[in-house]
Amino acid sequence: MTPERYAKILRVLRLRQPTLSVLMDEVNKPHNLSAILRTCDAVGAMTAHAVPPASMSLGSFRSRMFEASSGSAHKWVNVQQHASALDAIRELQGQGVQVLATHLSQRSVDYRQPDYTRPTCVLLGAEKFGVSDEAAEAADANIIIPMMGMVQSLNVSVAAATILFEAQRQRLEAGMYAQPQLSDEELRRFAFRWAYP
Numbered sequence: 480m481t482p483e484r485y486a487k488i489l490r491v492l493r494l495r496q497p498t499l500s501v502l503m504d505e506v507n508k509p510h511n512l513s514a515i516l517r518t519c520d521a522v523g524a525m526t527a528h529a530v531p532p533a534s535m536s537l538g539s540f541r542s543r544m545f546e547a548s549s550g551s552a553h554k555w556v557n558v559q560q561h562a563s564a565l566d567a568i569r570e571l572q573g574q575g576v577q578v579l580a581t582h583l584s585q586r587s588v589d590y591r592q593p594d595y596t597r598p599t600c601v602l603l604g605a606e607k608f609g610v611s612d613e614a615a616e617a618a619d620a621n622i623i624i625p626m627m628g629m630v631q632s633l634n635v636s637v638a639a640a641t642i643l644f645e646a647q648r649q650r651l652e653a654g655m656y657a658q659p660q661l662s663d664e665e666l667r668r669f670a671f672r673w674a675y676p
């Protein structure tokens with residue numbers, strides 16, 4: 480570990496946003512999982528919650544996540560598995576996190592409307608089926624990126640990036656990247672873990 484590398488680790492950790500995360504509900508294509516993890520790293524989101532697809536054994540999902548993480552983003556973004564989207568939503572809400580479901584419904588609002596400076600988790604749906612109605616209902620809000628073309632939806636990783644960079648924009652404006660969001664103790668702990676994996 481060179482001093483330059485350690486300085487970079489500290490610099491990046493001081494920009495980390497422990498109160499920003501995603502919940503991937505049965506997202507299953509490795510290139511999408513990988514792209515979402517890379518975007519999480521890019522905006523400083525520390526955790527990607529994941530519900531394995533119902534049709535997939537835990538073992539195959541683990542190897543898919545491993546495959547997805549080959550670009551190394553998994554070293555910098557913690558992947559936390561959950562049994563179901565509803566379990567994950569309730570757990571996050573219990574911690575005071577607002578869950579924003581990317582879902583078209585009667586109550587959907589433009590994705591730029593919510594306050595992303597609050598503890599926030601963005602719920603992303605499976606490539607084929609999207610977010611389930613139950614998960615969308617349990618979420619604090621439903622958000623949508625306006626579509627003006629012939630195609631109805633974006634690729635899930637593109638939607639994730641669009642929304643997470645809006646979160647980054649709001650958090651930059653609010654000065655949340657100017658002050659470390661991790662405590663000194665957390666900074667030390669993560670720096671050690673990243674430096675000596």
Ligand code: SAM
Nearest residue numbers: 581603604607608609610623624632633635638
């Ligand atoms: N047939 C699915 C449906 O009706 O929901 C399409 C799913 S879409 C390909 C996969 C995921 O990408 C969605 O669940 C959502 O997370 C995200 N997504 C795609 N387009 C979006 C948009 N315009 N606004 C918000 N999220 C979007």
